[in-house]
Amino acid sequence: MYEGCLLSPLLLSLYTNCCTSSHQSVKLIKFADDTTLIGLISNGDETAYRREVARLVSWCGHNNLQLNAQKTVEMIVDFRKVTAPLPPLALMDSPITIADSFRFLGTTITRDLKWEPTISSLIKKAQQRMFFLRKLRKLKLPPRMLAQFYTAIIESILTSSITVWYAGATARDRLRLQRVMRAAEKVIGCRLPSIQDLYISRTRRRAGRITADPSHPGHGLFSPLPSGRRLRSIRTKTSRYMNSFFPSAIRLLNTK
Numbered sequence: 001m002y003e004g005c006l007l008s009p010l011l012l013s014l015y016t017n018c019c020t021s022s023h024q025s026v027k028l029i030k031f032a033d034d035t036t037l038i039g040l041i042s043n044g045d046e047t048a049y050r051r052e053v054a055r056l057v058s059w060c061g062h063n064n065l066q067l068n069a070q071k072t073v074e075m076i077v078d079f080r081k082v083t084a085p086l087p088p089l090a091l092m093d094s095p096i097t098i099a100d101s102f103r104f105l106g107t108t109i110t111r112d113l114k115w116e117p118t119i120s121s122l123i124k125k126a127q128q129r130m131f132f133l134r135k136l137r138k139l140k141l142p143p144r145m146l147a148q149f150y151t152a153i154i155e156s157i158l159t160s161s162i163t164v165w166y167a168g169a170t171a172r173d174r175l176r177l178q179r180v181m182r183a184a185e186k187v188i189g190c191r192l193p194s195i196q197d198l199y200i201s202r203t204r205r206r207a208g209r210i211t212a213d214p215s216h217p218g219h220g221l222f223s224p225l226p227s228g229r230r231l232r233s234i235r236t237k238t239s240r241y242m243n244s245f246f247p248s249a250i251r252l253l254n255t256k
Helices: 008-015 047-062 116-138 143-158 171-188 195-211 245-254
Strands: 026-031 034-039 101-104 107-110
Touching (some): 026 047, 034 047, 116 143, 171 195
Antiparallel strands (some): 026 034
16 A cells, blocks of 8 residues: 555555454544554453453554554553552553553543643644734735635634533633634634634534434434433533533533
8 A cells, every 4th residue: 555545545444444342341443554442441350451452463463564562652541549550561572651641633632631731732833823824914815815714724723623622621721712713803803703602513513413323332322302302411420521522512402
């Protein structure tokens, strides 16, 4: 397979199609040449998780794919008050580094599931692109074209994975995001959609796609009440869970 070939994504998908997880508590997520293994460990039993890691290593060995242990990290998310140290994970006899955070498809996920690093990174990128917006205004581009540039180049950065992190963002981080948008409004000279409005519209759109797709893993979470007018709320014990995508999306759909 050659990089840049039109058939490369399809051929890679076919080639790796049989690389799956056999246990329901372990999910294998593949995107191009990135592979992520997510395991739910209950009662300290890591058997299924470690078995799936071994199966992945074995599959790669049988299919002439070489895993890079130096680029592989393990992140443990554990909010229990009392935790016991877990035995280290090894990949082909090489120890795996335990990380406090890692970037997954452009989004920084931390072990405490806080979104400040992700939001700071997005704001930094957006502010860098504001330089070009100001340059275009000096060139006397009409507001309509400036708004199109903002939507394509700056707004797309600010709203990257917004359905994942916005509900769990702090008030301070939301204000920082809004300041970038307000600065763009002053440059362009017209009103722009607020970050919150963009979050609401995109969350509803994404939830609508999930409810219309019975094959989606989260389809069953959008369960209608007997009246059919509202969805059944998800019970949450922590604000962290309450502000995650599915409970937030259900609340938004119920407030239409």
